Amino acid sequence: MSYKFDESQPIYLQLIEIFKTNIANGTWQAGEKIDSVRNLALSFAVNPNTVQRALVELENIGLAYSQRTTGRFVTQNQVLITNLKHEMAEHKTRDFVSQMQAIDIEQKEILDLVQRCLNSEDN
């Protein structure tokens, strides 16, 4: 697996986003063991220290925890994961809305657009 990073942004911030997405969508299940730093570094083709930094950040916000001998795990706290999901959703929605506003789309039009997109996906 190879991932295309936005190289004008710090890699570790982007890694944190990827890891959060993995936790939010269940690619990384709650309580599951996280792959070793080296393997993650290999699969993203990035520096192991950068992976380490991102994982430590993940621990700091409580989404992961370390056990000294067995390694690093995804949090088992479902509340945190649900919160994460909502937080990410809200964040992305805000981005979306501000982008719409930037091209002068009105509120009603935005809602219509969203509705239409969802409908077309159902079909």
Added chain:
Amino acid sequence: MFSKLYKYQVKELWSVARYFYLGMIGAIILSLLITATRIPGIVLFFNALSILSFILCGVTVGIFTIVYDYQNQQGKRSYFFRSIPARESAILSSRMAYYFTYYFVTVLFIVIGLAIFLILDNAVKMGVSFQIIFNIVKGFVLRTKIIGLLFILIIYAAIQHMVSMMFAITIGSEAKFKRLGIGGPVLVYFLHYIVMQIITLISMLFIPIAIRLPENFDSGFKFQIVFESMMSEISRLLSNKSHDIKIFGIGFIFITFITWIIMLIWIYKSSKNKISLN
């Protein structure tokens, strides 16, 4: 580490040198077969040809010995060879052993081969059988004094070459000769050669140790060591007190030993503290 380094260097060159040694053996065998035909014109022609290719093979091995050492020290394999964490003494002694092995084997090969050619040549001219040739060779080999002297000369030449080449390659590759490229070692070789010749000549003339040559060689090789310098003999000659120089200075032998040691220390220090790869 010495034996690993030695084996590595010998094996590297062996992958090429073996073909040339085979060539030398081939030349001798060819010559033997042709001589057996006893057709004078053909024998002379092909023997000359095989002697030529025989010597060419030997010289090529000698050149390759130098080229491979250069590549280990400065050339394309130097980034491997010089990254090996070995003591400088192990590196130096392994290089010496490597040179010595190939020079000794090659020179020995050439000497034995040439002896065979010479005997064959004479045998053809005289039309004698191989049995007689064999006896002649046996008689020659049994004159151990000559063989011994020959042996010492071969060893002497091998050491001389080895020290000279290592000196030229190592010192000639120091940073100050860098912009000359391969010209650095060549320049150092010629400089050291001239200096060595001068030192040899001076020590031959002025050091009061010499051998007195016999009046004639009928009574065999009998030398007498005298403690006179050649210079005093020459001054006697110049003042007409004598008609001939009858002594031969051997003081240079000791001086040569000393220069070898000095050069080896020089190589050691340069290789340890002044290495500068391309």
Added chain:
Amino acid sequence: MSIIQINNLCKNYGKLQAINNLSIELNSGQIVGLVGPNGSGKSSLLRILGAFDMAYSGEVLINGLKPGLESRKIVSYLSDKPYISESLRAEQMIKLYSDFFSDFNQEKAFNMLELFKLKPEQKLKEMSKGMGDKIQVLLTMSRDAKIYLLDEPISGVDPASRKIILRSMIEGFSEDALMIVSTHLLNDIENIIDSVLFLDSGQIKIKGSTDDLREQYGKSINELFEQIFQ
């Protein structure tokens, strides 16, 4: 104490000044990108650190000692030129390296051989240029060294091999080691280096952690490099 300490290092080739009064300290546990245009002194610096060039002025300390026998024990160096006998088979080279370097890890080497899809009985001269380069990276990275010096490991290599070489660099790197990689192809390695040294005319122009520099300038290290040198 930093594993590499350089104080007022100068290196001349005749009148040409390759390294001009350079001072820096480098700690273990990071991958450092050494970048700069051709002739900026990258290779000269790596050669001096690798104890291949002792004709310099200033102070260079590796683990507290001048480059030499002791540093060779802990430094694994990759030259930008091919330097291994072409008549050897891959497995013979691995044997050769483990003979000469006590920190050589044969298991690592054979694993990487598999990763590179190379056969142990293949000879170097039967391999393509890219494969030969890979073998040298493999041998360099298979040492459990304290310092890795890689001079242009990915230049002149096709993109597929480049990926594998980068992979083997990550795989071979251990947390207590220092790796210095010189390159002018910053694009490919910028994600795997912790920090970067921009070298120009033998002097350090910019140094810093790659993520910090990205944050500070808001552009990729490669863009920053192009901006500075063009």
